[in-house]
Amino acid sequence: MTELTITGLTAGYGATRVLRGVDLTVPSGSLAAVLGPSGCGKTTLLRVVAGFLRPMAGEVKLGGRVVTSLAPERRRATVVPQEGALFPHLTVGANVGYGLPRAGRAQRVAEMLQLIGLAGFEKRKPAELSGGQQQRVALARALAPAPDLVLLDEPFSALDAGLRADLRADVRRVLRAAGTTALLVTHDQDEALSMADVVAVMRDGVVVQAGPPDDVYSRPVDLGVATFVGEAVLLPAVASGGSAASALGTIDLTAEATGSGTVLLRPEQVNPDLDGEGVIAKVLRTSFHGHDATVTLLAGETELVSRVPAPLRIAEGDNVRIRVSGRGRFYPAPMKDTRSTHDS
Numbered sequence: 454m455t456e457l458t459i460t461g462l463t464a465g466y467g468a469t470r471v472l473r474g475v476d477l478t479v480p481s482g483s484l485a486a487v488l489g490p491s492g493c494g495k496t497t498l499l500r501v502v503a504g505f506l507r508p509m510a511g512e513v514k515l516g517g518r519v520v521t522s523l524a525p526e527r528r529r530a531t532v533v534p535q536e537g538a539l540f541p542h543l544t545v546g547a548n549v550g551y552g553l554p555r556a557g558r559a560q561r562v563a564e565m566l567q568l569i570g571l572a573g574f575e576k577r578k579p580a581e582l583s584g585g586q587q588q589r590v591a592l593a594r595a596l597a598p599a600p601d602l603v604l605l606d607e608p609f610s611a612l613d614a615g616l617r618a619d620l621r622a623d624v625r626r627v628l629r630a631a632g633t634t635a636l637l638v639t640h641d642q643d644e645a646l647s648m649a650d651v652v653a654v655m656r657d658g659v660v661v662q663a664g665p666p667d668d669v670y671s672r673p674v675d676l677g678v679a680t681f682v683g684e685a686v687l688l689p690a691v692a693s694g695g696s697a698a699s700a701l702g703t704i705d706l707t708a709e710a711t712g713s714g715t716v717l718l719r720p721e722q723v724n725p726d727l728d729g730e731g732v733i734a735k736v737l738r739t740s741f742h743g744h745d746a747t748v749t750l751l752a753g754e755t756e757l758v759s760r761v762p763a764p765l766r767i768a769e770g771d772n773v774r775i776r777v778s779g780r781g782r783f784y785p786a787p788m789k790d791t792r793s794t795h796d797s
């Protein structure tokens with residue numbers, strides 16, 4: 454069990470800086486998901502931690518050991534890449550056992566296959582496995598040498614949605630069982646929120662917020678994080694004390710504030726109903742997702758999204774009343790766009 458500590462990491466390609474001072478701590482045995490838009494430097498961070506790219510400045514520590522200048526094979530860190538990671542000509546057993554000392558190899562391979570739920574698959578070739586099974590074998594191979602750290606680079610990106618959800622749960626279970634510290638790179642917020650102990654949101658080469666998933670979702674440090682992690686309803690508002698005046702009426706705030714700015718609500722806090730007492734809004738669109746539905750509403754000039762449990766009692770064109778549940782978070786920042794935003 455090993456803590457990963459990244460401090461002031463600056464790195465890039467040639468003269469171009471991609472990472473501009475990344476700080477991140479991943480407690481021993483936890484899984485951290487690095488979440489961020491395409492091009493923000495997630496893979497670059499993973500490459501520096503793995504030892505494939507030398508940083509310009511900063512430090513990487515594994516269990517108190519500074520590994521910044523160590524060769525990849527001396528870091529006790531292994532990588533699960535996106536796909537195509539297995540040697541196609543080798544059996545599953547040989548893939549998992551690759552590089553392990555001969556003594557005890559067969560037993561370790563059997564243990565690993567048991568752990569990933571593929572006991573008895575030793576003799577198969579990768580081409581005889583499904584995509585999800587192949588990624589589980591890649592995980593088994595990464596865990597086989599009992600590394601201090603496993604680095605996962607968008608390991609589910611090639612799989613379809615159903616399989617991805619199953620595999621996420623499996624990978625989480627296997628990493629917990631192995632007690633290995635892990636860093637997962639993803640641009641999929643569902644993946645980050647559902648799997649990670651720590652979600653680290655990256656933007657323009659720095660970690661702008663890191664914390665438990667619920668913390669990052671409920672208490673985003675700024676409007677950028679608020680709109681990137683989950684869907685956001687952003688309302689221009691004027692705060693005074695513990696509440697703010699907005700297009701949805703007076704909204705209770707999580708903390709006292711004064712002046713103009715933006716209130717953040719999550720779509721599940723916006724409850725449209727055919728009767729009631731709240732502000733009137735028009736239903737512009739509805740979109741059914743099975744377990745719930747999203748409803749796009751127009752309240753005055755403000756368009757916003759609501760998430761409601763199915764079955765849906767309202768339809769396009771209805772006039773509804775909006776009740777806000779819980780409190781809004783106030784950001785004393787000007788807002789460029791009055792529409793609510795969707796996940797990017």
Ligand SMILES: Nc1ncnc2c1ncn2[C@@H]1O[C@H](COP(=O)(O)OP(=O)(O)OP(=O)(O)O)[C@@H](O)[C@H]1O
Pocket residue numbers: 466471489490491492493494495496497498640
């Ligand atoms: N080998 C390279 N040489 C030069 N520039 C690179 C190289 N690899 C990546 N970059 C650039 O560095 C920046 C960050 O890339 P990186 O792959 O770390 O982003 P990312 O957040 O992982 O993106 P994605 O989610 O699309 O994989 C991008 O602008 C990219 O074009």
